[in-house]
Amino acid sequence: MMNYFYVPLLILAFFSLTQAEKHEIEYGIEDISGPFVKYTVHIVNAITPKPGSPILQFHCQSNDDDLGVKFPKPGEDFNWSFRENLIGSTLFFCSFNRGQQSASFDVFNHDLDDQCKQCYWLVKEDGFYFSDSTKLYQKRYNWK
Numbered sequence: 001m002m003n004y005f006y007v008p009l010l011i012l013a014f015f016s017l018t019q020a021e022k023h024e025i026e027y028g029i030e031d032i033s034g035p036f037v038k039y040t041v042h043i044v045n046a047i048t049p050k051p052g053s054p055i056l057q058f059h060c061q062s063n064d065d066d067l068g069v070k071f072p073k074p075g076e077d078f079n080w081s082f083r084e085n086l087i088g089s090t091l092f093f094c095s096f097n098r099g100q101q102s103a104s105f106d107v108f109n110h111d112l113d114d115q116c117k118q119c120y121w122l123v124k125e126d127g128f129y130f131s132d133s134t135k136l137y138q139k140r141y142n143w144k
Contacts, residue, residue, distance in 0.1 A: 041092060041108050042079040042120045045072040054099030056123060060107065062092045084110060096123065101143035103128065 045056050060067040064085070072078050084090045092108040105128070106112070107121055118133040129137035 037117060038081055038083055039090075039108060039116070040079055040081040040118050042077050042118070043070075043072070043094070043107065044077045044120065044122050045074050046122045046124050047074055047098070048125065049074045054101075056096070056098050058094050058096045058123075060092055060094040062090065065092075096128075096143075098143070103141055103143055105141055 041060075043058065043060070047053075047056055055071060057069060057071050059069045060080075065082075067080060070078050082090065082092075088110055090108065090110050091106055093104065093106045095104040096102060108116075108119055116132040120131040120133075120135070120137070122129040122131070122137055127139055127143055128141040130140045131137045
């Protein structure tokens with residue numbers, strides 16, 4: 001038989017961890033202690049600016065957090081840090097647009113990127129390149 005004395009403590013611990021993750025994303029807090037590894041996703045605009053060329057925009061979100069629409073300048077690194085949810089199923093996805101070009105894909109998926117503590121996405125004219133902290137980029141996606 002389960003001891004119901006611990007149920008309120010478990011609920012409190014769950015909400016504390018959830019709020020810590022949310023505050024870290026919203027306020028960019030670098031070092032919140034907790035049982036989970038901190039991940040950082042970087043999206044770098046590596047498109048060479050040309051007069052009259054369309055600007056890059058993207059919108060990233062998870063089930064819990066909407067990071068809003070971003071318009072990064074060439075060379076700009078937009079990044080955010082987070083810790084996994086309690087069941088280890090954290091997923092962030094982004095939709096990218098540049099004039100008539102578009103693409104949508106997962107930029108962090110625990111099942112695929114668990115070993116990537118610093119995940120880098122380089123957005124270029126010909127597509128999207130991924131790297132872990134080694135900075136060795138591999139092309140993963142094309143513009144549509």
